[in-house]
Amino acid sequence: MRDWFVVRRVTRDLWMIAEPGHVVNWLYAGSDRAILVDSGTGIVPIAPVVARLTDRPITVVNTHYHFDHVGGNADFAERLAGVRGGPLLERAAPRDLLRRYLKAFPAIVAGARARVAADPDAFALSPETEVRDFPPDFDPEAWLPGRVPATALLREGDEIGLGDRALRVIDTPGHSPDGICLFDERYGVLFTGDTIMEGALYAHYDESSLPDLRASAAKLAALDAPVHAICAGHIPRAVAETSLIGETVEAVDRVLNGAPHTLAHDVFGYTVRQTRVGRVWVYHSDGAGSSFALHD
Ligand SMILES: [Zn+2]
Incomplete structure (x- = not known):
């Protein structure tokens, strides 16, 4: 079976x-410590993978x-984590939402494999997008990401020294x-999380805010x-x-x-x-059709 993670060294x-x-x-490794920007789905532990890449102490x-x-x-x-993420990190992801996510995934795998078969050389078919089957020992009902509090919270302008x-x-x-x-x-x-995205940019959750997203993208553009x-x-x-940053401002503006x-x-x-503006596909909602929360 192929490894769950695809690791690629982008720079030194x-x-x-x-x-x-x-x-x-x-x-991202500095001379004194390394930062792991996000820790993944937890479907397979990321810590052993990261430990093989750097000998610096690692902060998530x-x-x-x-x-x-x-x-x-x-x-x-x-x-x-960000100061507003503090209380949210202590919440669990809703069981029903995780079930929906896992249920939708076989269709995503099938679609990706159909594209591989149709055009093996396309960019979108680089190894990183070759989706894997879930590992045989993965127990969906035991999968409980979340509920791990941050050890410290970050504010706008804070510097994390590496x-x-x-x-x-x-x-x-x-x-x-x-x-x-x-x-x-x-x-x-610039590590952007889900704020700047090529392709599907999700802004349709109950907790999402298009005006905030526009302001955030404009802040990055400046x-x-x-x-x-x-x-x-x-x-x-x-x-x-x-230029993806400016394109995001424009796309959200248009929505x-x-x-x-x-x-x-x-x-x-x-x-x-969904409104597609160039490379940015903004997912949005009228507030009625997709009412769900990302935490219990
Ligand atoms: Zn997200």
Whole structure:
């Protein structure tokens, strides 16, 4: 069976640790410590994978509390999150929502494999997007991501020192109320979680806010140092075309101004509105059709 994780070294100090089809985690190592940006679904533990990549002490920083970003938190002694994520990290993901997620997944696997068969060379079919079957020993009913509190909370402007570099905390609510981005100003590396996304940008949850998302993207577009790479929570590569930030502002703007939408399904099988503007596909809601929460 293939490994659950696809690990790719992007630069000397940056690794992509993807769970194809689910989420992308990033390991960023400074001279004194390494930061694991999000800890995955928890379907397979990420800690042993990370331990093989660096000998620095590892701190997890969660970009937000959603279950696919915090599943491995319990295996790390030091866990940081945005101040608004504090109480949310202590909540469990709803059992029904996890069931819906797992139920929707075979269709995603089948679709991905059909695309592989149709066009093995396309970018979208890079190894990171080759979705895996769930491991044979995975017990869906025992899968309980969440409920692991942060050991400290981060505020806008806080610096996380890694020794020879630092990550600055930027509050970016919108996709979720607690979203943060992490920016290494010196090297231009920006970890965006689910705030900046190529493809499906989810802003249809009860807790999502399109105006907040627009403001967060505009804040990133106005950063006082150049961004050279965007490391997002669901794109299986570091995106160098940082025009994606400006495109996100424009896409959310258009949705707020009533741009037409089509109907699409999210990863839980709910029908939601989708407006595609270039590379950014904004998922949004009229507030009636997709009412569900990401925590109990
Ligand atoms: Zn999310």
